[in-house]
């Protein structure tokens with residue numbers, strides 16, 4: 001029958017709407033701030049997480065995905081021969097500069113992989129990975145189409161080399177990095193090292209001849225003049241630099257054992273499971289840069305401000321009805337009835353504030369991703385967590401306000 | 417003769433039947449001291465009072481004399497700084513908060529100067545809510561609420577909210593609410609102060625009639641001299657002290 005809680009809520013509609021707007025704002029603030037933090041840390045590793053590799057072999061001094069010393073292409077073959085390795089594939093990573101056909105420059109993060117490989121296969125939303133086999137073709141993340149000012153089939157330049165967009169991918173772009181460009185190993189090698197001239201440096205050592213490619217910045221490093229008489233990029237030679245070796249283990253392999261075998265076979269390297277690689281990269285951004293701290297601080301402040309706002313609204317709302325609750329109390333209503341009404345009211349406010357703000361935030365995160373490539377990550381878990389926070393904020397504030405009615409103040413009840 | 421003098425000689429329990437007339441409300445040596453900061457204010461000084469069962473008792477006095485304070489204490493809403501209060505033979509000053517709350521629910525109907533109706537609820541719902549907290553729900557509650565509202569002459573206003581009712585009508589809803597569960601005691605603080613004289617008089621006459629039908633004891637705090645006619649007895653409070661007790665209808 002009579003629910004004072006609900007009737008009280010809708011009694012004064014403008015006041016109700018203002019209060020709900022406040023709660024919505026607070027919930028949205030919490031959702032967006034935590035979503036940005038989650039989205040940021042998630043975005044830095046989504047490329048790693050999307051691979052099907054079991055292990056990543058990297059130089060011992062690797063710091064995070066985008067900061068490492070190079071390995072040699074021939075080490076892929078060595079890795080492939082290690083007992084327990086089903087598949088070893090190279091991954092090239094380097095910088096680059098994108099020049100649109102209207103002359104805008106954008107820094108790049110270039111990844112080279114085997115488009116016919118098995119371990120590194122970004123999802124395409126247009127074109128196919130196979131198309132990257134052709135010379136000077138690239139794939140970019142759909143969130144960067146605008147800033148790179150390119151469309152599928154269109155072309156631009158990477159330094160002095162042409163780049164034709166033949167495929168589009170998604171969910172690969174880290175917020176923290178330059179625009180990612182994917183291409184074949186050969187193309188990547190050409191793009192990354194076009195600004196360098198290479199020479200082979202060989203030493204006679206006990207095991208035989210040991211050669212390293214030494215890159216030096218060439219005279220043409222800063223030139224954007226489109227190269228003439230282009231040659232087809234050559235397949236990688238054994239001394240070409242790569243960044244990582246991705247490993248698929250044979251079924252039933254103990255990954256810890258395999259890691260040790262790989263490290264033994266490839267001195268100067270360390271092997272990581274994909275999860276470790278992901279964590280190392282995430283931790284770098286969270287702990288070794290200010291970004292994680294700042295976003296974490298933003299999220300914390302968001303939660304606190306949200307709590308204060310909701311607390312104030314609920315406190316005011318209970319205070320507005322204090323005479324009614326006092327009257328109930330004076331009449332001898334059991335505490336359960338009074339607390340029940342206040343808690344019910346705060347639950348309604350929590351639910352009616354949460355639902356629209358979640359819808360708003362999902363829309364906003366969709367929009368941010370589509371237009372800016374910024375990920376505001378709202379996972380089911382964080383959605384549930386934020387609902388819990390909302391309920392705790394509302395009910396907590398209401399219970400705090402209830403203190404006002406634990407004793408009836410005759411001054412309130414009998415006031416004219 | 418004043419009741420206070422009688423009271424001083426008898427233990428409180430024995431007073432329940434003085435002159436063959438039962439005493440519904442008895443106060444002994446009730447004091448109230450308010451402290452705000454360093455200032456101490458004696459709002460009530462040694463109040464002794466007997467109110468007979470079935471009487472309409474007025475408590476009069478100028479503004480600030482302590483009427484509301486005394487009513488709050490007699491209703492068990494405010495704990496006195498000293499003294500004892502006995503209602504219907506039970507010493508409420510010894511009760512726990514929980515017991516007091518229950519006692520009020522079962523035995524006391526309250527009426528307020530500013531009505532204290534729930535603005536979000538209709539007249540009917542306001543009365544139903546009071547029944548609900550007294551454990552009467554559903555169809556039975558609705559029937560009782562409708563019957564009470566028609567007794568106070570509001571059968572055609574049951575679905576209106578307080579804001580659509582006049583002051584007199586609001587107070588009559590409040591009277592209906594106070595009568596839910598047929599309490600033996602009804603206490604009202606300045607029930608006519610917010611009403612024009614005609615509707616004030618109407619409300620009080622209604623209250624008197626219904627209380628007499630039920631045999632309820634009514635304590636009305638007021639400084640409205642127009643109510644004197646409907647009362648059985650009057651006591652005057654001034655500066656926290658009772659002056660005289662007299663029978664209005666001698």
Ligand SMILES: Nc1ncnc2c1ncn2[C@@H]1O[C@H](COP(=O)(O)OP(=O)(O)O)[C@@H](O)[C@H]1O
Pocket residue numbers: 411450451452457459477478479480481482483484485486
């Ligand atoms: N909570 C309180 N704290 C301090 N003084 C109070 C409080 N309540 C009432 N008083 C004082 O006690 C006196 C009596 O108040 P009250 O019982 O409300 O009088 P009345 O109802 O006769 O106007 C007044 O002087 C008032 O200012």
Ligand SMILES: [Mg+2]
Pocket residue numbers: 483484485606
């Ligand atoms: Mg008063």
